[in-house]
Amino acid sequence: MIQEFKKRLRDGETVFGPFMKTSDAAFxxxxxxxxxxxxxxxxxxxxxxxxxxxxxxxxxxxxxxxPIIRAQNSSDIFISKALDxxxxxxxxxxITNADExxxxxxxxxxxxxxxxxxxxxxxxxxxxxxxxxxxxxQANEALIIxxxxxxxxxxxxxxxxxxxxxxxxxxxxxxxxxxxxVPGQVDHPIVVKHMESIVNRARERGIVVGTFxxxxxxxxxxxxxxxxxxxxxxxxxxxxxxxxxxxxxLHL
Numbered sequence: 001m002i003q004e005f006k007k008r009l010r011d012g013e014t015v016f017g018p019f020m021k022t023s024d025a026a027f028x029x030x031x032x033x034x035x036x037x038x039x040x041x042x043x044x045x046x047x048x049x050x051x052x053x054x055x056x057x058x059x060x061x062x063x064x065x066x067p068i069i070r071a072q073n074s075s076d077i078f079i080s081k082a083l084d085x086x087x088x089x090x091x092x093x094x095i096t097n098a099d100e101x102x103x104x105x106x107x108x109x110x111x112x113x114x115x116x117x118x119x120x121x122x123x124x125x126x127x128x129x130x131x132x133x134x135x136x137x138q139a140n141e142a143l144i145i146x147x148x149x150x151x152x153x154x155x156x157x158x159x160x161x162x163x164x165x166x167x168x169x170x171x172x173x174x175x176x177x178x179x180x181x182v183p184g185q186v187d188h189p190i191v192v193k194h195m196e197s198i199v200n201r202a203r204e205r206g207i208v209v210g211t212f213x214x215x216x217x218x219x220x221x222x223x224x225x226x227x228x229x230x231x232x233x234x235x236x237x238x239x240x241x242x243x244x245x246x247x248x249x250l251h252l
Contacts, residue, residue, distance in 0.1 A: 002088045002141050005037070005066050006167070009208050014223050017065065019212070019234045021046040025059035027235050032063025039065050040231055043072045043082070044093050054085045054123055061086070068143065074100060076107035076117075083108060084122035089143030091170060096152040098159040105165040108144050110136045113165065143167045145210065145229075149175035154194055161205050168229050169202050170210040171195050187218065199226050 008015060017038035020028055023046070031039050041048065041056050048056070053069070060067035068089035069082035082090045092104045106114035116139075119125075120132035124139060144165055149172035153160065160169075173186040173195065182188040195211065202209045203226055210229030213219040219232050 001061075001064075001066060002143070005088075006141075006143075008037075009168075009228055012228070014228045014230060016219075016230050016232050017068070018238065019070075019231055020056065021234055021236050023048055023052045023056075025052075025055045027239075028056050028059040028065075028067075029063045031235065032060055032065035036065050038068050038089070040091060041067065041069045041087070043078070044070050050081065050085065057086045057123075068145065070147075074104050074107075076103070079104060079107040080117050083116070083139065083142055084119065084124050086124045087142065089145055089167075091145040091147060093147045093172070094149055094175075095146045095160070096150065097156040098163050101146050101160050101163045101166060104146065105144055105163070108142065109140050109165065113140055145170050147172050148198065150179035152179075154198070157198060157201060161202060161207065166207060168208045168210045169198065170212075170229065170231075171198055173212055195222075196225060 015037035017036045017040060018031055019040045019042050020031070021042055028039055039060050041053060043053070057067040066089065067087050068091055069087040070091040070093060071078040071082050074092050074095060079090055079092060090108055095101050095104065107116055108114060110116050110118065118136065120135055121128045125135040145168040146166050147170045148154065173191060174184065176194065177183055177185050177188060177191045180190050182190065185191065199209045208229055209227050210231065211222055211227050212231045213222060214233050214237065219230055223230060
């Protein structure tokens with residue numbers, strides 16, 4: 001699954017997936033069966049526990065969508081734990097400089113690419129059914145997604161782009177808007193300008209860029225601008241909007 005996903009990105013395809021905030025595996029399965037390419041299980045803002053998180057990862061796998069976990073923060077423990085559960089990608093919030101990016105990669109990769117804590121008995125290793133050497137090698141294929149969300153990260157963009165091992169640079173538009181003094185205005189010209197600059201500079205280096213969108217117009221705009229990894233909407237918002245639309249129709 002992970003190799004096919006990476007190939008699609010290399011071939012220039014755009015992939016789509018929602019953030020997931022409910023703790024119900026059925027919502028993840030629905031997203032997968034609907035055809036989303038990935039789901040982002042949000043440990044930063046959602047009320048997940050690690051016990052139910054592993055069930056959400058299983059639901060993603062069973063429904064054919066790539067399970068990605070957004071870690072609570074850049075702590076090596078949170079990064080490693082997300083991957084131990086079987087996530088095929090880890091998305092790390094609030095990275096501001098190259099040293100932080102390097103530390104994240106080290107925490108997510110086994111030797112020789114990093115120093116992730118070794119445990120061949122976790123779910124990702126099929127509880128030791130996969131030979132240890134094979135597991136440690138294939139585990140290094142997991143996607144490393146670095147989130148840039150503020151002015152400091154933009155100021156340090158050049159050094160971040162020089163870090164080896166980043167698969168996707170993810171622009172967090174809401175936090176970026178806040179750092180620019182226009183909180184919540186993700187379509188403000190200053191926010192759009194900085195996002196376009198990140199996209200252009202990253203693509204010059206052959207680095208895939210991602211972002212979050214919550215309108216179809218913005219999703220299409222950023223797809224056309226060259227963003228390939230688009231997290232569109234959130235499960236709870238999708239359900240909320242569907243309920244509202246249904247009620248409107250019922251009251252006609």
